Amino acid sequence: MRFLQLYNYEIAIFLAMVGLYIVVSRGNLVKKIAGLSMFQTSVFILYISMGVVDGGSVPILTEGVTRYSNPLPHVLILTAIVVGVATTAVALSLVIRINEAYGTVEEDEVHQQDESF
Amino acid sequence: MLGTLSNDLPALQVVVPLMSAPLCLVLARWPRLVWILCVAASWTSLAISMELLDQVLSYGPISYAMGGWAAPWGIEYRVDSVNAYVILIVTGIASVVLPFAGASVAGEIREDKVAMFYTLLMLCLTGLLGMTITGDAFNVFVFLEISSLSMYGLISMGRDRRALTSAFQYLVMGTIGGTFILVGIGFLYVITGTLNMADIAQRLPEATQLRTLHTAFAFLVVGIGLKLAMFPLHLWLPNAYAYAPSTATALIAATATKVAVYALLRFVFTVIGPVTAYEDLPFGEIAMALATLGLLTGSFVAIFQENVKRILAYSSVAQIGYILLGIGLATALGLQAGILHLFNHALMKGALFMAVGCFFYRVGSVRLDDLRGIGRKMPWTFAAFVIAGLSLIGVPLTVGFISKWYLLQATLQQGYWPLALLILGGSLLAVVYIWRVVEAAWFGSPSVRANDAKEAPLGLLIPTWTLVLANLYFGIHTELTVGVADLAARTLLEAIR
Numbered sequence A: 001m002r003f004l005q006l007y008n009y010e011i012a013i014f015l016a017m018v019g020l021y022i023v024v025s026r027g028n029l030v031k032k033i034a035g036l037s038m039f040q041t042s043v044f045i046l047y048i049s050m051g052v053v054d055g056g057s058v059p060i061l062t063e064g065v066t067r068y069s070n071p072l073p074h075v076l077i078l079t080a081i082v083v084g085v086a087t088t089a090v091a092l093s094l095v096i097r098i099n100e101a102y103g104t105v106e107e108d109e110v111h112q113q114d115e116s117f
Numbered sequence B: 001m002l003g004t005l006s007n008d009l010p011a012l013q014v015v016v017p018l019m020s021a022p023l024c025l026v027l028a029r030w031p032r033l034v035w036i037l038c039v040a041a042s043w044t045s046l047a048i049s050m051e052l053l054d055q056v057l058s059y060g061p062i063s064y065a066m067g068g069w070a071a072p073w074g075i076e077y078r079v080d081s082v083n084a085y086v087i088l089i090v091t092g093i094a095s096v097v098l099p100f101a102g103a104s105v106a107g108e109i110r111e112d113k114v115a116m117f118y119t120l121l122m123l124c125l126t127g128l129l130g131m132t133i134t135g136d137a138f139n140v141f142v143f144l145e146i147s148s149l150s151m152y153g154l155i156s157m158g159r160d161r162r163a164l165t166s167a168f169q170y171l172v173m174g175t176i177g178g179t180f181i182l183v184g185i186g187f188l189y190v191i192t193g194t195l196n197m198a199d200i201a202q203r204l205p206e207a208t209q210l211r212t213l214h215t216a217f218a219f220l221v222v223g224i225g226l227k228l229a230m231f232p233l234h235l236w237l238p239n240a241y242a243y244a245p246s247t248a249t250a251l252i253a254a255t256a257t258k259v260a261v262y263a264l265l266r267f268v269f270t271v272i273g274p275v276t277a278y279e280d281l282p283f284g285e286i287a288m289a290l291a292t293l294g295l296l297t298g299s300f301v302a303i304f305q306e307n308v309k310r311i312l313a314y315s316s317v318a319q320i321g322y323i324l325l326g327i328g329l330a331t332a333l334g335l336q337a338g339i340l341h342l343f344n345h346a347l348m349k350g351a352l353f354m355a356v357g358c359f360f361y362r363v364g365s366v367r368l369d370d371l372r373g374i375g376r377k378m379p380w381t382f383a384a385f386v387i388a389g390l391s392l393i394g395v396p397l398t399v400g401f402i403s404k405w406y407l408l409q410a411t412l413q414q415g416y417w418p419l420a421l422l423i424l425g426g427s428l429l430a431v432v433y434i435w436r437v438v439e440a441a442w443f444g445s446p447s448v449r450a451n452d453a454k455e456a457p458l459g460l461l462i463p464t465w466t467l468v469l470a471n472l473y474f475g476i477h478t479e480l481t482v483g484v485a486d487l488a489a490r491t492l493l494e495a496i497r
Helices: A007-025 A029-050 A072-102 A107-115 B002-007 B009-026 B031-059 B081-108 B111-133 B137-156 B162-192 B197-206 B210-228 B236-243 B246-272 B274-280 B283-303 B308-329 B332-363 B379-393 B399-413 B417-443 B458-476 B479-494
Strands: B062-065 B076-079
Touching: A007 A029, A007 B162, A029 A072, A029 B162, A072 A107, A072 B137, A072 B162, A107 B162, B002 B009, B009 B031, B009 B062, B009 B076, B009 B111, B031 B062, B031 B076, B031 B081, B031 B111, B031 B479, B076 B081, B076 B111, B076 B197, B081 B111, B081 B246, B081 B332, B081 B458, B081 B479, B111 B137, B111 B246, B137 B162, B137 B236, B137 B246, B162 B197, B162 B210, B162 B236, B162 B246, B197 B246, B210 B246, B210 B274, B236 B246, B236 B308, B246 B274, B246 B308, B246 B332, B246 B479, B274 B283, B283 B308, B283 B417, B308 B332, B308 B399, B308 B417, B332 B379, B332 B399, B332 B458, B332 B479, B379 B399, B379 B417, B379 B458, B399 B417, B399 B458, B399 B479
Parallel strands: none
Antiparallel strands: B062 B076
């Protein structure tokens, strides 16, 4: 049963591994970025899961509620999401320029061109 | 006015370069003005860092509550002898590299991109300084990403199209490293419920979830290891250094890895504590093994490179090995040697990459073939390269000798004489790769490109020689660097008790 209770952590680990695998195994630079985003997203889920307090309510001040979930990890992850978006934007713009310079976004073709260069 | 400002020095240290970054874009139409602004900002940062170091040395650590929110809740900037020293390295290098940037950037970057380049340069500086000065674990991650993202941009601005692919490669590896650090910090938060470094350190001894702590430590070491180019994780470094614009290479090579080493020191010694790192977990052994491997392979591979910037980049991997070796020893003397080498390596790599930048300015290439005979055409630049190269090898009267001397003493103190031999072997390999450049540049018959070259302009030579002379000055007057490194090492080790 414990395995099922921790399902959000398992999802986080699964996403992280899939993301890393895509980064390593795919030769297409855009797919690499997709994998990288997935890997980052898994950490967001990990952080948000940390904030859960057993029996806690949504962290908005309400009358009659004394137990709240911890909102700090959520706030932290907002920052990390911004970082993630910025990284993806920089990465995609690099891919556009790589495409302009090489005419391809496949990693092996880029390397091939550089060797003859 | 000045009285109240001096209380805010830790914040100003980060805010000055941060504010000058958008100003660069506003002034984009006048590249010359942008340059002057950046030089002024970097010199102001240097002045602030000197004042901070002075205050720390006379009155002890400074704690600054950002926005007036007190420590465990608000973000604390904490300056002690360790990071005051690293900040001095970063601002010192920046205030020499930025004057150099004036002519070098004008020669390498398209005019409409110049303001962008300076913006990124200032953001990179902001990130590095913020990472060093902050006392908040999550803040380290944020500043790390600021510096990394701007570095990817800086590298991609190189003239060669391979700059783009190396920036992409660095982006992928750097993001994975940054995310690992984020996971590590998250686990530390799970254990302690706080993000303030001093607070985490205080609460960790009571922690019962040792497996979570060990996992956090592993994530942090691998993540920071990627950033500092620890041996098997160094693959992004050679290309990034080789194809970035000369100014960016000089700044990044001399400061970025140093700040990452500082982050490692901070997390290992102050936050997690050496007992967990060295006794419960084999951090010392792993660091020493990887350091030795990095030292040997880095130096070996450097010998076979045809691009001078790549030679120096692989030599950086080797030099990181020296620093890690000192940290791995975990004795007061070893740490002191490692910290000392942070400063000294920044001086020599900064000088070397700036000299190469001068060559590039005149020749338009840094391939060994194209640089044949350049020494006779550009004697002053060549002399700067040779002196900085001697410092890299570790010849007496240069800074390289001082740090290697301390490192040798530290290994011999522990009775690790094979390691001492390896350090000397590494120096011999450095002789070989520096000699390859000297041989080509001085004894080779001039290449077509070198034939038309003349001496680099003063705007490039003066900053380069400033760093070269600093290499000699701190090789003779060692009181400041050795004294502060000793103090920093003791501060880190005191955290145990």
